[in-house]
Amino acid sequence: MRAHSLWIVSLMAMLAASTDAVAQKATYATGSDQHDSAGQPSGIAYLASGQWRQPLVSDPPSQGGSGQNAQPGQYPQANPYQPTMMTGGMMPQPGMGYPGMMPQPGMGYPGMMPYGAAPAAYAQPNPMIQQDPSVVEASYHNGTCAACGGHGCATCRGSGCGCCGNGCQGCCGLFGGGQYCGFSRGIGNAWDLSEYGGRCAPRYFDFSAEATLFKLEGNVPSRAFASSGVLGPTVLDSNQLGFETEGGIRMTGNWICFAGSTLEVSYMGVGNWGSGAFVTGAGDLYSPLSNFGSDPLGGYAESDQSDFVGLSLNNRFDSIEINLKRGWTGAGCWFQGSWWGGFRYFRLSERSNYVAIGATGAMDYSVDTDNDMYGVQLGGDLTTRLTTRLSLTGFLECGLYGNRGVQHSTILLNDGGTVAGVFEEASANRASMVTEGGFHGNFKLTPHATLKLGYQVVYVDGVALSIDNYNFTTALGTGPAALVGRSISIDDNGSALYHGATAGLECVW
Incomplete structure (x- = not known):
């Protein structure tokens, strides 16, 4: 018995000596506000004081945050963000030591932090960094x-x-x-998208209204309508018809039909492009009906030897689309977009008038063309977010259509007071194409309103245009007789190009 007591006393002396040595070593904590173990009581002193027997609720939380916390009158709760230690009276778990036993590899040493104090690595967090009030603390x-x-x-x-x-x-x-x-x-900060649904929020709107400012490019190749003198130089052709920018509208509505998909209905049109050109002379203007005064020689009394020749043209189109759109979002949400397929109706109409007035007669030759195109199309768009409010979108769609083109021609001839008229009509069915593309920037004015500015191109191919459908072939005879019985046809191989700026507003409710 005395030997056993002597062994216990020797063991406690060894523990006290090792504890004093360890207590003088600083921890590896590097933070300036973190503590080392120099000021902590030894393990023997802690055990001898009996503090480890006190109820857990009486242990006040340390400056660095304790392993467990309790409000007055409540049982202690474990802090999931800090390590916990064994409380007094608990049965040790496998791998844990008893008070007074020799430490094993992987176990703590005497002098380690007493219960209720956290290691230095869990010291009080650094204070919140002062930052721009327009942004919030990031935790990414x-x-x-x-x-x-x-x-x-x-x-x-x-x-x-x-x-x-x-x-x-x-x-x-x-x-x-x-x-x-x-x-x-x-x-807007490039990353602060919380007010607008986050960076991965899809670009969606319920209704959009835009103004289109398109220009119509002229017809190529050019057609001559007047020469100065017999077989002389051309003084009036279709390329002299210069089209200015004309305004139109585009309205679009979206309805969510099922997850990730919307039904979109869109109208674009209203614009009316018009242009005219004329030339004056002294009875020396000749028309292509007489091959510029050579057949018959000197031309016709109604269309040649004119003092005034004028040409005018009006053009417009209307488009209605119904598309089913399916959205997608790329990895990291840097890019998102949608693809769609649907039905489109596109109507293109032109009205042209060719007038020649001379001393002995006059001619008024008008050609009207209409193209009604019905077909299907496929398209897609791509959007990338640049900042909180600013994004950039590009889109492209193309469709194949069945086109019914019709041309109506009316020729009024006045020869010394006698008026005669020639009326012609022809139609044809063929395949045509409409391609539309562009890009626009989107700026969030509010979470419910977006300003949209961009540039757009609409290209139409396989259509009947009025300039292409002037028929200058004649038969033998003079005046109206030279036009009666000639072959009537339609030219539907034309194309039209519209391009220009767009500006509008997208709304979400």
Whole structure:
């Protein structure tokens, strides 16, 4: 018995000596506000004091945060963010030691932190970094930005640690670096998308109204309508018809029909392009009906030897689309878009008038063409977000249509007071094509309204145009007799190109 007591006394003396030595070693904590073990009581003193027997609720939380916390009158709750230690009176688990036993590899040593105090690595977190009030604290990338105290850069908004090199004091650019404070504050921080549904929120609108400012390109190749003298130089042709920018509208509505898909209905049109050109002479203007005064020689009394020749043209189109759209979002939400298929009706109409007035007669030759196209189309768009409010979208769609083209021609001839008329009509069915594409920037005015500015192109091929359907072939005879009985046809190989700026507003409710 005495030998056993002597062994216990010797063991406790050895523990006390080793505890005093360990207590003088600093921990490996590197933070300036973290503590070492020099000021902590020894393990023997802690055991002898009996503090480990006191109820857990009486242990006040430490400055660095305890392993367990309790409000007055409540049982202690474990803090999931800090390590916990065995409370007094608990049965030790396998691998844990008893008070007074020799430490085993992997176990703590005497002098370790007493219950209720956390290790230095769990010291009080660094204070919140002062930041721009227009942004909120970021918590992306698991808070691994060491230059910002381990909490992530408040202004990087999840783009990594590149911005932390500036000490988290500057505004980040579009891709997480640089100094773009004015740009970001004015247009929106590139990463702060919480107010608008987040960076991965789909670009959607319920209704859109746009103004289109399109220009119609002229017909190529050109056709001559007047010469100066017999077989002389051309003084009036169709390329002299210069079309200015004309306004139109585009209205679009979306209805969500099932998850990820919408039904879109769109109308575009109203624009009316008009142009005219004329030339004057002294009875020396000749028309292509007489091959510019050569057949018959000197031309016809109604259309040749004119003092005035004029040409005018009006053009317009209307389009209605019904598409089923399916959206998608790319990895990382940098890109998103949609693809669609649907039905489209496209109508293109032209009205042209060719007038020649001379001393002995006059002619009024008008050609009207209409193209009614019905078909299917496929399309898609791609959107990338640049900042909170600003995104850029590009789109393209193309369709194959069945076109019924019709041309109506009316020729009024006045020969010394005698008026005669010739009326012609022809039609044909063929395949045609409509391709539309463009890009636009989208700027969020509010979470419910977006300003849209862009540029758009509409190309139509396989249509009947009025300039192409002037028929200048004649038979033998004079006046109206030269036009009676000639072959009537329609030319539906024309094309039209419209392009210009668009501006509008998208609304979500």
